[in-house]
Amino acid sequence: RKEVEQDPGPFNVPEGATVAFNCTYSNSASQSFFWYRQDCRKEPKLLMSVYSSGNEDGRFTAQLNRASQYISLLIRDSKLSDSATYLCVVNVNTGFQKLVFGTGTRLLVSP
Amino acid sequence: GAVVSQHPSWVICKSGTSVKIECRSLDFQATTMFWYRQFPKQSLMLMATSNEGSKATYEQGVEKDKFLINHASLTLSTLTVTSAHPEDSSFYICSASNSGRGTDTQYFGPGTRLTVL
Numbered sequence: 001r002k003e004v005e006q007d008p009g010p011f012n013v014p015e016g017a018t019v020a021f022n023c024t025y026s027n028s029a030s031q032s033f034f035w036y037r038q039d040c041r042k043e044p045k046l047l048m049s050v051y052s053s054g055n056e057d058g059r060f061t062a063q064l065n066r067a068s069q070y071i072s073l074l075i076r077d078s079k080l081s082d083s084a085t086y087l088c089v090v091n092v093n094t095g096f097q098k099l100v101f102g103t104g105t106r107l108l109v110s111p
Numbered sequence: 112g113a114v115v116s117q118h119p120s121w122v123i124c125k126s127g128t129s130v131k132i133e134c135r136s137l138d139f140q141a142t143t144m145f146w147y148r149q150f151p152k153q154s155l156m157l158m159a160t161s162n163e164g165s166k167a168t169y170e171q172g173v174e175k176d177k178f179l180i181n182h183a184s185l186t187l188s189t190l191t192v193t194s195a196h197p198e199d200s201s202f203y204i205c206s207a208s209n210s211g212r213g214t215d216t217q218y219f220g221p222g223t224r225l226t227v228l
Contacts, residue, residue, distance in 0.1 A: 004154075032214045043204050043219040044155065087154070096143065096168075096211045101154040 006102040023088030036087040117220035134205030140185035143211025
C-alpha cells in the first residue's frame, strides 16, 4: 500500500464549478499535512497546510480526519488558472521532516 | 517569500560523466536542505536530507557514493551525480528550510532536469 494515495484524475470541470480531492495516508503517526500545487514541469508550491480543525484560504478549504487518515481539498468557483496537479503531502517524521508526496490529482478547468 | 534557486535548470550529459547541481537559498539561511527526484508521472521522492556542516542522511535505496551531497554553508547545497547513466535521467528538486523540523515550511527550488544520453 502506498504511503499517500490520491486519485490521479484528471478531473475535468467547467469554470465556476466546485471540485473536491481526497487523499489517504497509511502512517497513523504522521505529524503534519499539506496540499501543494505543481504545474507542468515546474516545482511544487505550497498551497496550504491542513489542520485537524480544518482551514480555509479564499476559495480553498482543507480538512483532515486523523481517525480515518483522510485529507481533503475543496476548491470553489474554479478558475482556469487552477488547472494544475494537486499534491497531497504528509510529514511522517517527528524530528527532521520527511515529506511523502502523493502522485497528485490533475485538475483541468475549462471555459 | 523565501526564494530558492537551482543551477543549472537543465543539463544533458553523456553516460559516465558527473554532473553537479547547486541549490541556493537567496534570502534566508537554510540549516536544512532536502534533495528530491521526480520521474515522469511519478511523485517526488526524497533522496536525502542535508544539514549545514554535517553529512547528509540518505533515504533507503539511494546510493550515497553515487549521489554526493555537500552542504558547506547555510545558503548552498550541492548534489553531484557521479558516473551518470540513462536511468539517472530525472527531475531533481531541492528544498530549503530554516530548521527542517516540525511544521517548518520547505521552500522548493525550480528543479533541474537531467538527461543522460
